Amino acid sequence: MKVSVDQDACVSSGQCALTADDVFDQRDSDGVVELLDANPPQQRLRDVQSAAAGCPAMAITVRP
Amino acid sequence: MSVAAEPVQLPLARPNVLDLAPLYEVLRREAPIAAATTPAGDPAWLVTRFTEVRDLLGDKRLGRSHPHPEQAARITTAAIQNGPSGNYDTEQADHTRMRRLLTPAFSAKRMRLLGDYVQRLVDGYVDQLVTDHAAAPDRVVDLRDGLAFPLPVSVICRLLGAPEQDRERFHGLSERMANYAIGADAERARAEFSEYMTGLVEAKRAEPGEDVISDLVRAQSADEAFDYAEMVRLCVGLLFAGHETTVNRIGLGTLFLLTHLDQWQALTADPDGRVNATVEEIMRLGAPGELGLLRYAHTDLDVAGVTIRRGDAVILSINAANRDASVYADAETFDPDRAERNHLGFGHGAHFCIGASLARTELRIVFATLARRLPGLRLACTLDELEVSPTLTGSLAALPVTW
Ligand code: HEM
Ligand code: HEM
Ligand code: SF4
Numbered sequence: 001m002k003v004s005v006d007q008d009a010c011v012s013s014g015q016c017a018l019t020a021d022d023v024f025d026q027r028d029s030d031g032v033v034e035l036l037d038a039n040p041p042q043q044r045l046r047d048v049q050s051a052a053a054g055c056p057a058m059a060i061t062v063r064p
Numbered sequence: 065m066s067v068a069a070e071p072v073q074l075p076l077a078r079p080n081v082l083d084l085a086p087l088y089e090v091l092r093r094e095a096p097i098a099a100a101t102t103p104a105g106d107p108a109w110l111v112t113r114f115t116e117v118r119d120l121l122g123d124k125r126l127g128r129s130h131p132h133p134e135q136a137a138r139i140t141t142a143a144i145q146n147g148p149s150g151n152y153d154t155e156q157a158d159h160t161r162m163r164r165l166l167t168p169a170f171s172a173k174r175m176r177l178l179g180d181y182v183q184r185l186v187d188g189y190v191d192q193l194v195t196d197h198a199a200a201p202d203r204v205v206d207l208r209d210g211l212a213f214p215l216p217v218s219v220i221c222r223l224l225g226a227p228e229q230d231r232e233r234f235h236g237l238s239e240r241m242a243n244y245a246i247g248a249d250a251e252r253a254r255a256e257f258s259e260y261m262t263g264l265v266e267a268k269r270a271e272p273g274e275d276v277i278s279d280l281v282r283a284q285s286a287d288e289a290f291d292y293a294e295m296v297r298l299c300v301g302l303l304f305a306g307h308e309t310t311v312n313r314i315g316l317g318t319l320f321l322l323t324h325l326d327q328w329q330a331l332t333a334d335p336d337g338r339v340n341a342t343v344e345e346i347m348r349l350g351a352p353g354e355l356g357l358l359r360y361a362h363t364d365l366d367v368a369g370v371t372i373r374r375g376d377a378v379i380l381s382i383n384a385a386n387r388d389a390s391v392y393a394d395a396e397t398f399d400p401d402r403a404e405r406n407h408l409g410f411g412h413g414a415h416f417c418i419g420a421s422l423a424r425t426e427l428r429i430v431f432a433t434l435a436r437r438l439p440g441l442r443l444a445c446t447l448d449e450l451e452v453s454p455t456l457t458g459s460l461a462a463l464p465v466t467w
Contacts, residue, residue: 011413011414011416012163012167013416013417013418013420014167014170014171014172014173014175014420014421015172015420017172017173018172018175018420018421021172021173025173026167026171026172026173029168030164030167049405050405053404053405053406054405054406056410056412056416057122057416058122
């Protein structure tokens with residue numbers, strides 16, 4: 001799967017990092033999303049999709 | 065007659081703590097942006113459909129401030145969300161600063177680290193409930209006083225650096241601030257809360273600690289644009305937002321599970337596997353309060369065939385949006401296994417709840433622990449017997465349970 005994030009849209013909620021901390025992190029200074037893994041293994045699909053659905057800025061795109 | 069012909073009088077009374085007024089269903093279908101009259105008697109727009117609520121929460125053309133605050137529609141007589149707040153000219157800058165200051169303290173990583181501490185607290189409260197249960201002649205204990213209330217309060221006190229022994233005091237103040245049945249006393253409570261907080265702020269200035277209030281005191285003294293009154297307001301807001309809301313979701317979540325025993329049994333059979341989805345479903349449906357999130361239009365805007373004028377009050381009903389049948393299959397049904405995994409329970413967009421990671425951490429630990437340790441949990445009264453206080457957050461006065 002392919003994941004991308006839009007750091008300009010991100011509102012630093014941290015919900016992605018709470019849901020899939022192997023894929024998303026937050027910058028220490030301002031909490032903006034950082035992508036740790038742009039090609040996570042397929043078994044992470046459900047969590048990554050949850051993170052995308054739960055993002056309050058719609059800043060996460062997932063292509064299975 | 066169409067529902068849109070006459071303004072909808074708010075609040076719409078709910079049949080019980082778990083269900084919403086049936087009129088919301090009609091509004092979503094026929095008038096997703098309806099003219100309404102607020103509890104204070106002023107005009108406002110009531111938005112009920114998921115798409116419009118989400119889009120307007122993400123729309124920078126609306127804000128919490130008003131271009132002419134003295135002319136703004138009033139919502140209630142409670143001291144929170146009664147009307148506009150903040151300065152129209154600096155709202156965005158003030159808000160950005162607030163988020164920048166607070167975000168690191170409530171990051172997902174920090175909250176995960178707090179997990180062990182929360183787990184120890186929850187275990188301690190459950191131990192005490194077990195002891196009280198054994199000692200009670202009728203085997204009934206109050207889950208609100210024994211867990212739902214003390215947990216979020218302890219956690220937010222520790223994060224903010226507020227003394228836990230003051231908890232009854234600031235809880236009383238929070239309840240009065242959010243009460244719309246007591247008129248001017250709600251404002252007095254806000255003033256008292258500010259006074260209390262000013263004392264705490266000054267104590268932190270003299271003796272800073274590793275806590276959020278100390279951080280804010282430091283930031284305020286280093287930044288001329290950050291005024292003192294705003295800092296105090298923010299600290300009050302955090303103490304308020306950090307406990308009432310979570311107390312309510314623990315109470316409502318317990319009610320949802322114990323009135324849907326199949327779901328409770330599924331959770332007890334696999335607490336770790338099911339708790340996250342269960343908590344999200346609690347967040348979707350567990351909606352106290354009868355209004356919604358308040359904004360004022362900062363320009364004229366056209367939405368779903370309605371023209372909202374600059375300065376109009378807009379009430380975004382996240383409760384109604386979270387039950388929109390065009391988004392959720394069997395929207396009114398409590399079903400943690402549903403395919404839809406998003407909701408607006410923590411808001412959306414720029415004002416999305418700062419405490420969401422904290423709240424999710426607390427709720428997950430609470431429900432996993434209850435399922436593991438008290439699998440035989442049952443309600444000790446009927447839904448109708450539960451008493452709800454007349455506050456914006458609609459909290460339960462008690463939650464009698466047994467096992
Ligand atoms: C630091 C500032 C603020 C914080 C921390 C805060 C926090 C919250 C939280 C946590 C809730 C959810 C309550 C619940 O559903 O249990 C809430 C609800 C609400 N807030 Fe705020 N808020 C703040 C400022 C404001 C302002 C300035 C306004 C309006 C001008 C406002 C209007 C509302 C409204 C209308 C609700 C919905 C009440 C209901 O569910 O009926 N808030 N707020
Ligand atoms: C289950 C518990 C909680 C619920 C349901 C909840 C809900 C909400 C909602 C709906 C909003 C959006 C308000 C708006 O858009 O006007 C909000 C904002 C906020 N919440 Fe929470 N909240 C919870 C817990 C917490 C906790 C534990 C904190 C702790 C600090 C907190 C702090 C805040 C703050 C500071 C805001 C204002 C954010 C902003 O204006 O940018 N909340 N919350
Ligand atoms: S969930 Fe969305 S808004 Fe929140 S940190 Fe992740 S990308 Fe940013």
